[in-house]
Amino acid sequence: MRTPARRTRIRAAGAAVSAALLLGLAATPAAHAGTADETGKTDQARPTETLGKLAKKSGRYFGAAVDNPELADTAYADLLGREFNATTPGNGMKWYATEPQRGVFDFTAGDEIVDFARANGLKVRGHTLLWHSQLPDWLTSGTWTADELRSILKNHITNEVKHYKGKVFAWDVANEIMNEDGTYRENIFYKTIGPGYVADALRWAHAADPKVKLYLNDYNVEAIGPKSDAYYQLIKQLRADRVPIDGFGMQAHLALQYGFPDRMPQNVRRFADLGVDVAITELDIRMILPADAAKLAEQADWYRQVTEACLAVRRCVGITVWGYSDAHSWIPAVFPGEGAALPWDENLHHKPAYAAIRAALQQAH
Template identity: 80%
Template sequence: MRAPARRPRVRSAALAAASALLLGLAAAPTAGAAADGHHRPATLHELAREHGRYFGSAVDNPELTDTAYADLLGREFGTTTPGNGMKWYATEPQRGDFDFTAGDEIVDYARAHHLKVRGHTLLWHSQLPDWLTSGTWTAAELRAILRNHITQVVKHYRGKVFAWDVANEIMNEDGTYRENIFYTTLGPGYIADALRWARAADPTVKLYLNDYNVDGLGAKSDAYYALIKRLKADRVPIDGFGLQGHLALQYGFPAGVEENLRRFAGLGLDVAFTELDIRMILPADATKLAEQADWYGRITEACLAVRRCVGITLWGYSDRHSWIPAVFPEEGAALPWDEELRHKPAYDAIRSALSGG
């Protein structure tokens, strides 16, 4: 159980660190072992590993050409997720014509830096190739297409990824099924089928459902809880639930995060924060950065408090390559490193939580 005074201390420290950052006094990125043999600080992944967790960051292929960024990713983290390289448009750009170039590049990078890889994602309503979305498919045709896609991609990466986001963002905010191409043609049974096909293609990989706005208690996470309970009762293979964690200060911290993690863990699942970032309305200031840091600390603490919470993945670790400004104009500064790869107060809050305060 957390000490009652812990969060105020983290927030106070975060406010001081935020002020220092804005004055240009932020700490430099964590370095490797010093040439004189002095001990280097433990990385976030090393601290997480002491709790039996991983700490990772997503990466997109163009970012690997940013040497400083790629080197820091390889030093600080224990896992990575390809931001786009394993999505359908990249892996099957033409029907039956598979291209694993982008995903393989990230797998090779990860192997060279001793990182494990989360596979993302086999089935999603977005970033589908034109041949699929523009086609008119019977249920039998689309079922065969979906089965072949999942089978080929999972087989290719068998032994190279430790988990798959099998189905991504399949629910609406009110807990109804999203009417994507698969749901409207095949009905809700496509979800169980996808999980079964993924298991047949790789008997050992962890299979996840993954979504945003499910971090706390609410209609959307309730719907996933009910769905997964039914899947388990029907003996459908499912190992984990991914809470993306795309949060925004202006909407408030999600309610019941730890309780939510516990109820999914109670179904016999692993849970993980899979795409964590915490954005704010720009410009950033000391108060916003302190609140952001507090939230990062609270998410980390919630994961540590639940035994089946296996790890945390940032959706990119630095504001230098964040997806947010392009999608949410006037928002950003969402990650624990700034654009110059310097630590922000959020980094210190994560570190503090992993170190026990």
């Protein structure tokens, strides 16, 4: 199993992640995507069926997150539109971007990605309505009563969900609300309102768009353990209370040095057995640099295992990689000395991981 204490650095470094994603990285030269062998070399032959098309054959999607600056990298954006059938805005729909002043909404960044997705036949996962990080200063610096904060939260969720009604198929409503030991994270909402804010957020989102799928989303929940157990019990209780909850998102920011998640296939299945969808929402698999053939082969095997864990459960509806090329990965900025986390390299060449994902998707038919 992974080491939870080290893995929590993923979101503890939220400010650094934000900076890396907002600034973007340098655009890479255009390159044809080829098929990789076990050495990581590419033959430059373009497959006739994309990952998105292969996933669709089994009734699923295979998507990639994107941040607005990355759309300026033409080769990168073109490949995103061609290879995938879903996308998630990395930052453009978060609270700091969409409500920079109280009651003043700005959907410019999110709209740009939605427009790109529509033009390229991609569907969109909304991310995220409620998170402890990347909140606007006016919200975090204020002193609010429980009633005031509930009103602010309801207004934010209602306005954003209504704006994107019919434009996104799912929302990460509440993101990263649990600690590693399965207790609630003491964010501004929990401390001011109490644990009921989660059910409230789901109800308000459903009222604003009754057709959109509503998710809870977190990292370090791919294995069976205290954190995923807490979500299992929470979702079970929410369903018993008839609170609208449609899915559970497993981010899957994994790292070779911590081992593959314990009993991931069984964990995916037990959430599906609750009667909710499961999605792999932010997949990347980092390693300690430099990369070599052995690490890339292990990484490829992990990508295969994650893909197969999803494909084995009908209610696992899709997989999203958090970006898809090392050229725009958030990992190096947050984990110095680590990286090479994605199925394409900095030059948009396939790595062995791509072939492993592709093979797993093909075998599902």
